[in-house]
Amino acid sequence: xxSNKIILSFVSALVILFSTSVASFAKVVGDKIILGAAISLxxxxxxxxxxxxxxxxMAVDRINSMGGVKVGGKTYKFDIIYYxxxxxxxxxxxxxxxxxxxxxxxxxxxxxxSGLTKAIAPVTEKYGVPMVEANGASRSLFxxxxxxLFAVLAPANLYLDVAIxxxxxxxxxxxxxxxxxxxxxxxxxxxxxxxxxxxxxxGSKKVIDDKLPKELNDMAATLVKVKQMKPDVLVVSGHTxxxxxxxxxxxxxxxxxxxxxxxxxxxxxxxxxxxxNSQYALCASQWHKTLTYKDNFFKDGMTYAxxxxxxxxxxPPYQSAESSAALLVFKDAFERANSFxxxxxxxxxxxxxxxxxxxxxxxxxxxxxxxxxxxxxxVMCDDSGKCENKVVAPTKWASAKLIHPVPKWSER
Amino acid sequence: MDFMVFQYPMITxxxxxxxxxxxxxxxxxxxxxxxxxxVMNIINIAQGDLVILGGYIAYFMYLYxxxxxxxxxxxxxxxxxxxxxxxxxxxxxxxxxxxxxxxxATFGISILFMQLxxxxxxxxxVLANSDYGTTMLFNNNVVLPNSKxxxxxxxxxxxxxxxIYMKKSKLGRAxxxxxxxxxxxxxxxxxxxxxxxxxxxxxxxxxxxxGALISITFTIHPYMGLPYTIRSFMIVIVAGLGNLPGxxxxxxxxxxxxxxxxxxxxxxxxxxxxxxxxxxxLVYRRxxxxxxxxxxx
Numbered sequence: 001x002x003s004n005k006i007i008l009s010f011v012s013a014l015v016i017l018f019s020t021s022v023a024s025f026a027k028v029v030g031d032k033i034i035l036g037a038a039i040s041l042x043x044x045x046x047x048x049x050x051x052x053x054x055x056x057x058m059a060v061d062r063i064n065s066m067g068g069v070k071v072g073g074k075t076y077k078f079d080i081i082y083y084x085x086x087x088x089x090x091x092x093x094x095x096x097x098x099x100x101x102x103x104x105x106x107x108x109x110x111x112x113x114s115g116l117t118k119a120i121a122p123v124t125e126k127y128g129v130p131m132v133e134a135n136g137a138s139r140s141l142f143x144x145x146x147x148x149l150f151a152v153l154a155p156a157n158l159y160l161d162v163a164i165x166x167x168x169x170x171x172x173x174x175x176x177x178x179x180x181x182x183x184x185x186x187x188x189x190x191x192x193x194x195x196x197x198x199x200x201x202x203g204s205k206k207v208i209d210d211k212l213p214k215e216l217n218d219m220a221a222t223l224v225k226v227k228q229m230k231p232d233v234l235v236v237s238g239h240t241x242x243x244x245x246x247x248x249x250x251x252x253x254x255x256x257x258x259x260x261x262x263x264x265x266x267x268x269x270x271x272x273x274x275x276x277n278s279q280y281a282l283c284a285s286q287w288h289k290t291l292t293y294k295d296n297f298f299k300d301g302m303t304y305a306x307x308x309x310x311x312x313x314x315x316p317p318y319q320s321a322e323s324s325a326a327l328l329v330f331k332d333a334f335e336r337a338n339s340f341x342x343x344x345x346x347x348x349x350x351x352x353x354x355x356x357x358x359x360x361x362x363x364x365x366x367x368x369x370x371x372x373x374x375x376x377x378x379v380m381c382d383d384s385g386k387c388e389n390k391v392v393a394p395t396k397w398a399s400a401k402l403i404h405p406v407p408k409w410s411e412r
Numbered sequence: 413m414d415f416m417v418f419q420y421p422m423i424t425x426x427x428x429x430x431x432x433x434x435x436x437x438x439x440x441x442x443x444x445x446x447x448x449x450x451v452m453n454i455i456n457i458a459q460g461d462l463v464i465l466g467g468y469i470a471y472f473m474y475l476y477x478x479x480x481x482x483x484x485x486x487x488x489x490x491x492x493x494x495x496x497x498x499x500x501x502x503x504x505x506x507x508x509x510x511x512x513x514x515x516x517a518t519f520g521i522s523i524l525f526m527q528l529x530x531x532x533x534x535x536x537x538v539l540a541n542s543d544y545g546t547t548m549l550f551n552n553n554v555v556l557p558n559s560k561x562x563x564x565x566x567x568x569x570x571x572x573x574x575x576i577y578m579k580k581s582k583l584g585r586a587x588x589x590x591x592x593x594x595x596x597x598x599x600x601x602x603x604x605x606x607x608x609x610x611x612x613x614x615x616x617x618x619x620x621x622x623g624a625l626i627s628i629t630f631t632i633h634p635y636m637g638l639p640y641t642i643r644s645f646m647i648v649i650v651a652g653l654g655n656l657p658g659x660x661x662x663x664x665x666x667x668x669x670x671x672x673x674x675x676x677x678x679x680x681x682x683x684x685x686x687x688x689x690x691x692x693x694l695v696y697r698r699x700x701x702x703x704x705x706x707x708x709x
Contacts, residue, residue: 042530046535245631253555
């Protein structure tokens with residue numbers, strides 16, 4: 001009996017040893033570069049999680065079919081190991097740990113949302129695993145001194161400060177009054193900080209500063225205050241539900257405000273859900289398909305949008321576009337590093353300076369992309385009720401002229 | 413702290429009206445909960461999730477071009493049968509057990525429903541547009557979306573129908589008899605098993621109506637059920653079981669309380685203030701009970 005037990009434990013120890021030693025070679029197997037990603041495929045972020053995954057997959061297929069990655073004279077192909085983090089930060093951190101220490105992944109792609117990226121970043125940092133992320137915009141990600149975190153998107157504080165500048169410009173350079181309603185989560189609060197900076201910079205005044213709860217589905221109280229105070233600009237950021245609730249109740253309560261600026265209109269499919277009621281809303285976006293950035297893989301935004309639609313059956317939201325861009329950044333960095341050494345790849349990533357269909361990419365020491373401005377689009381509808389998002393700022397990319405002030409409800 | 417709500421009388425009126433309209437809707441959900449709590453001694457944690465599911469029914473009708481207001485007729489029918497099904501599958505196994513067991517069971521159903529809805533309908537926030545327009549009062553100073561007026565009207569209508577049904581119909585009498593004393597009712601020939609199933613079905617149907625109204629007035633999302641469960645739980649413990657005017661009053665009271673908390677403390681404390689109120693009421697009731705030396709039935 002006793003000897004049986006000893007043999008059994010010996011064999012199992014061997015099996016464990018063997019399996020881990022195989023796994024630790026998993027980063028580059030044969031001609032495959034294996035990247036790891038924990039993504040929200042279920043739970044409250046699942047729709048944007050799927051957009052992210054589609055963006056990653058689209059870029060992997062494209063790069064692989066167009067010759068792959070050339071390192072040390074050999075051609076490699078990308079492959080991604082996905083795990084479902086269930087939209088749960090704790091789970092995401094566990095999965096990052098598992099990807100790195102069990103599956104032996106040496107390069108990571110980011111999850112969806114700032115919160116989950118925040119949970120994963122300390123893990124990748126601990127193991128010195130370079131991570132290119134495309135969906136965590138919170139400013140706090142870039143002030144921690146992380147060395148292995150790179151974000152292809154503009155940080156959250158830049159989302160809506162453009163809107164304040166625009167309002168001041170339309171007011172002949174004079175300060176404006178601003179009403180703010182922001183959800184209490186890392187991302188929206190960062191957007192708020194950016195708006196506060198802009199208010200200070202332009203000498204403007206905030207008249208309402210409401211915080212919205214996570215379970216938000218009624219913001220009537222805020223809107224009654226807006227009616228009373230008559231601000232020049234109303235800024236709302238509360239993910240999809242904030243955008244949808246704001247538009248519904250602004251229309252129902254006939255709130256007249258010269259400028260309405262929001263985030264997450266794309267994800268909310270604003271004009272699809274609300275039709276003409278969403279007209280004139282200004283939306284901050286990381287990307288829009290009409291921007292004229294170019295690269296060799298996806299050509300430009302319009303081509304990317306058409307290809308994406310053909311493959312997945314819907315118009316790509318910016319979450320997909322930025323995720324695709326993350327792979328382009330990795331490919332570029334591998335080729336410049338000409339090695340799979342994590343440190344060398346990290347240094348190559350830090351020195352990135354390239355243009356993709358999604359925008360220019362150049363990382364600040366904190367890891368955020370400093371070379372790509374946010375764009376603002378405005379929902380514009382024609383008489384038949386068909387609505388479209390048209391870029392109105394910055395002027396360089398504008399495809400339509402900003403309609404300002406928003407016509408009063410009594411005149412619509 | 414912001415006392416703007418008291419500085420302008422029109423805002424005070426607006427807050428009260430918003431609160432009352434909202435409260436009537438809450439009262440409808442709470443009435444369903446009070447009914448099954450009274451009859452079966454079950455606290456249904458999945459109440460809010462049934463509401464959201466009802467909302468999705470109206471939403472899908474809207475997607476297929478049917479006006480979502482018809483949801484208030486279709487949703488309760490579908491939800492009634494779903495309620496009976498849930499009863500047959502789960503609730504009848506826990507109905508005679510400890511209250512704690514039923515809370516656990518319905519908590520499980522709640523999680524299951526959330527995940528299933530998320531799986532089936534996606535995690536997007538959705539809504540159904542009624543295009544009902546807006547009513548302006550007091551020289552346009554008070555605005556009432558017609559969708560809110562519609563919800564309140566339908567809620568009252570359903571509540572009245574239900575009260576009449578409970579008083580007049582055979583099943584209604586059987587339900588009331590079972591609530592008073594299940595054993596005696598059984599001895600006198602009431603099929604309590606059928607009564608329980610019907611009660612759970614009626615509760616689910618009420619949730620269906622409320623859900624359809626919420627999708628017209630607000631937004632729905634697979635994970636938004638819990639606040640509705642908490643609200644109805646609170647309304648019921650304030651009003652007591654089997655006390656419909658009490659449920660209506662405490663529902664409206666809660667609605668107004670929420671609106672004022674929203675104005676004074678800020679929107680971020682809206683749901684928080686409801687939870688706080690719940691704790692305060694429970695502590696107060698416990699205090700009162702210990703003085704009277706009674707047991708909460």
